[in-house]
Amino acid sequence: MPTPTPTAAPPVTGAAPLLRLSSVSKRFGGVRALTDVDLTVAAGTVQGLIGPNGAGKTTLFDIISGITPASEGTVHFADHDVTAVSATRRARLGMRRTFQRAQVFSWLSVEDNVLAGLEWHGGGGGVLADLLSLPSRRTLEHQRRERVAEVLEWCGLTELRKVSAGALPLGQQRLLELARAIADRPRLLLLDEPTSGLAHAESDRFGELVLSLRGEGCAVVLVEHDAAFVMRTCDRITVLDLGSVLAEGTPAEIQANQAVRDAYLG
Ligand SMILES: Nc1ncnc2c1ncn2[C@@H]1O[C@H](COP(=O)(O)OP(=O)(O)OP(=O)(O)O)[C@@H](O)[C@H]1O
Known part of the structure; x- marks a missing residue:
């Protein structure tokens, strides 16, 4: 049977924020990985998180998913203050995450x-x-x-x-990781460098699936180094630099932002 092509529905607009980070900071000893980061993500939207190496993207993902506690600030998800809530409890509230290195149970079908x-x-x-x-x-x-x-x-x-x-080759492992993450119909999906190591066609397909999820009301936050993928897939983009938010806006706004061009896009 041929695989149905997912349709890219428009973003769900006017939705209340599903995820809200307020003044989040993180220190590792003397290293300030994040300083006063605010982030708001509505249901049915795709939010990109970009920035140079060491900007704090992974640390922010770890704080959102509950793997690492914030040093300061709050995280609200689905009408709950989850700042001090475990990763497991956040998952029960409808949060799922994929990782930079695709994580599948290799011994299982x-x-x-x-x-x-x-x-x-x-x-x-x-x-x-x-x-x-x-x-x-x-x-x-x-x-x-x-x-x-x-x-x-x-x-x-x-x-x-x-x-x-x-x-499975890497591309299909990434699709499988996505399949496992969405099986339970999450409300928020965190994708850490989803297209890393993928061929063009695979990355295009991944992008279509993300847009299709968005059409079903799922919020997606993705960390991604492929700027073209981010520009065509995200509704809004947050740019981190040295642990702070440098800019936030639509792909067009981010592309036109001189500070972003200087710091990141070149
Ligand atoms: N466990 C840790 N202990 C000490 N410093 C850390 C730790 N984790 C991250 N850092 C530091 O925090 C800063 C942000 O790192 P982070 O990995 O979040 O950046 P990133 O934007 O995800 O980078 P990349 O694009 O290379 O993955 C860096 O200076 C990093 O060295």
């Missing part, structure tokens, strides 16, 4: 990788329900399998579903 993205809600009755194969458990299992099939089709991975994830 492609479809089991995506299934793993759904498993963590628990099995509706636990081990006992499994042992007794209760109808509620069978229904849940069926729904999960259906969702996995849907996501694999959407990411163009259906024909590879039985293949070990570790045997």
Whole structure:
């Protein structure tokens, strides 16, 4: 069956902020990695985060996802103050993240990788329900399998579903990581250098999938070094330099910003 081409829907406008960072700073000993960073991301929009090496992008991602605590400032997500909330709890609220180095369970099949993205809600009755194969458990299992099939089709991975994830080339591992991240319909997706190491066609496809997610109301924040990808995929862009926000605006505004050109785009 041919893979359906995801349609790039327009951004959802007028939405309340889903993610809001206020005056976030981060120190590592004597190193100031971030200083007074504000960031607001609405549902159904794609926000790019760019800046030179060492600007603080990864640190900001770590703070948003809860891997690293901020030294100062607050993080609000989905109407909750999550500043002091664990990464696991943030994930339960609907936050998902991919990493600079694609992280897949290499020993599992492609479809089991995506299934793993759904498993963590628990099995509706636990081990006992499994042992007794209760109808509620069978229904849940069926729904999960259906969702996995849907996501694999959407990411163009259906024909590879039985293949070990570790045997996939990088481009398909990135798609698989995305498939696992979106299986549970996240509200916010954080993508760390999603096109790194991808061929042009793969990166184009990745961009289409991101725009399609946006059309479904998912907010996406992406750190990316490929400026062309950022310009065509993002609704708004935040430029970090030396740990501070240098500029924020639409791709056109960022492209025309002289300070940004000097510091980053050249
Ligand atoms: N765990 C740490 N301990 C000490 N310093 C750190 C730590 N993590 C990051 N830094 C420093 O914080 C600053 C920001 O680093 P960060 O990795 O967030 O930048 P980046 O924009 O993601 O860079 P790149 O584009 O190279 O990935 C750098 O000066 C870095 O050396």
